[in-house]
Amino acid sequence: MSNKNEQQKRAPRETTAARQASILAGALRCFDELGIDGTTISDIQKETKCSVGSLYHHFGNKEGIAEELFIEGIQQFNTGMIRKLKRSTTAEERVKSVVRFYCDWTARNRALARYLHSRNIEFSEEARARLRQIHELYINQVFQLFTDHVLSGEMRALPLDTYVPLISGPVQEFTRRWLSGQSGSGSSISREMKELFADAAWKVVKT
Amino acid sequence: MSNKNEQQKRAPRETTAARQASILAGALRCFDELGIDGTTISDIQKETKCSVGSLYHHFGNKEGIAEELFIEGIQQFNTGMIRKLKRSTTAEERVKSVVRFYCDWTARNRALARYLHSRNIEFSEEARARLRQIHELYINQVFQLFTDHVLSGEMRALPLDTYVPLISGPVQEFTRRWLSGQSGSGSSISREMKELFADAAWKVVKT
DNA sequence: GCTTTTACTAGAATATTATTCTAGTTAAGA
DNA sequence: TCTTAACTAGAATAATATTCTAGTAAAAGC
The missing domain is CATH 1.10.10 (Arc Repressor Mutant, subunit A)
Structure with a gap:
């Protein structure tokens, strides 16, 4: 050789x-x-x-900047979410924490949140591979926190690829609209709204 | 003059x-x-x-093509949704119809659905004004179909800007992921999945 | 400390792509 | 039938992304 x-x-x-x-x-x-x-x-x-x-x-190249920013943003979000989830213990608190963290992080990192919302696919194969791996790792960590609650019967057993849409889908869509209405750094998301979406998420996945 | x-x-x-x-x-x-x-x-x-x-x-210009395609797509989707909703009469059937139509339309119009998912803001002020108007018209039509159900107590009375996220958010996120996994025109979304999201939506907004 | 090598900076040169401009053709409408 | 605005075409230009060449400076080996 x-x-x-x-x-x-x-x-x-x-x-x-x-x-x-x-x-x-x-x-x-x-x-x-x-x-x-x-x-x-x-x-x-x-x-x-x-x-x-x-x-x-x-x-x-230019795309490389966009990709790196995206990946950094995702990792920052994921890390914060995991840290937050580990602080609660019951199924209900954990599910609701997902929603609350989503709102809080979005309000605290508006520009980045807007960017993460606006861009999707369109990345190089290499970047998508990195993202897939990061996502898999994240999902594993999150699911590890929830499997016990499913096994114990506190939470419904559902197809794995439906939990994220069911729990995060509504806040995600709500914050997306909220962000595109806002431009600067005005008010944050009201406590009542947060709790409305937190309750809705729990209602769907509880047994 | x-x-x-x-x-x-x-x-x-x-x-x-x-x-x-x-x-x-x-x-x-x-x-x-x-x-x-x-x-x-x-x-x-x-x-x-x-x-x-x-x-x-x-x-x-190039952006003009993108904008027009986006607007046409939105209008096609909205028209189909309204037509579909008018065919059912009960609150439950209507809420579930939203979810089912979302799935069916996405599966039938994959490329367009992918495009509508991938692009957001980033349009000219003029295009955004047109979109706002189209959206307002659409929302009015949809809400007109639902207000009676809210007034009669079949559905919860919630802040107006939460219904769309609560009902469509989960399918939207699910189909977004489904579309990015798919590239060609393979299978459609299974009946069970559709019903899972339809049930979840109804569970959240029913009284 | 000295030398070598590679990370890094800088900006001119080039390549790629979007947009404008000029010159027609064609059909609406008077 | 005539005038004119809608439309087509593609060359010319402008805007932008990327590459290339020439350096500077700090790791890493001696």
Whole structure:
């Protein structure tokens, strides 16, 4: 096995992670203000004080920026959700926590939430593979928290691919509409609304 | 009031509506195969045997094509839904009809459904105004069918902006995932699934 | 500490794509 | 029948994304 073309890998510099994060933050500001299709590489450059060369060095192309931002957002959401769910113990509290966290996170991260809502598919095969893996991992963690409640009979046993739509579907659609009505950072979602959707979710999956 | 710059308006030719429809159909095929961001004007030209001049004459720009396709799709969906809902009479049947129609329409119009799911905001102010008006009209028609059931106590009285998320949110999220798993035109959504979501919707809004 | 190498920055050059412009054809409507 | 606006066509241009070349600077090995 000839080992030509060998090129030592080297760790990225200390400052790199922070720089990439700041580029993603700038890109998000652009997406939020100018729309995703509306923002150009040049817009992102101005917003982040970054050269084209650097942008392409870090992310490959424009789509790479969008993908990375999406993945980071999903991971931030997932991590928060898992942490939140682990704090409650009963089936009812856990189901309701899903809904409440969804509302709170959305209100606290509007631009990012808007971005996650607006983009879907359309990513490169590589990015979709990463997303699939992240999603699988997340779903496993969440389901692990709920299986006991299903086995004990507190929650209905349903096809696995229906729990997420049944529990999160309504809040998701509600927040989507809420976000597109809002532009700035006005009020948050009222307690009554949160509880309405939390109750509805529980009503559907409880036995 | 000086009336310069006057230019007689004239009705479009008979063939125009059909031509525009065929362009939209071709654009949809492109969007479905190449992705929305992935399709170029040149792709649409090849698919529709249309010159750039004609494309821009009919739709103004690329975004105009996307907007028109979106609006046509929404209207087709809304018309079908209203027609379907008028065929049932009881509160339960009507609520369940919403869910069933959602599934059936999605399975029958996959490419269009995928497109409607993937795009959101990002449209011109003019297109958003048109969409708002269409949506308002639709919501009024739907609510007119349901108010009696609320007044008679068969259905819960809830904030107006929660009915759509509560009833359609779950199927919507389910079909969105279903569509992104599917690419061609395989099987349809099983009767059991449809009924599961129909029952869930009814359970949430019934008194 | 010195050297080498690779991560990183920068922006000019190029390629790709969207849009506009100019010149016709064709059919509505007077 | 004539005029004119709707429509078609594609070349010319503008906007934008991406690549290329030339550096600078900090890891990692000596």
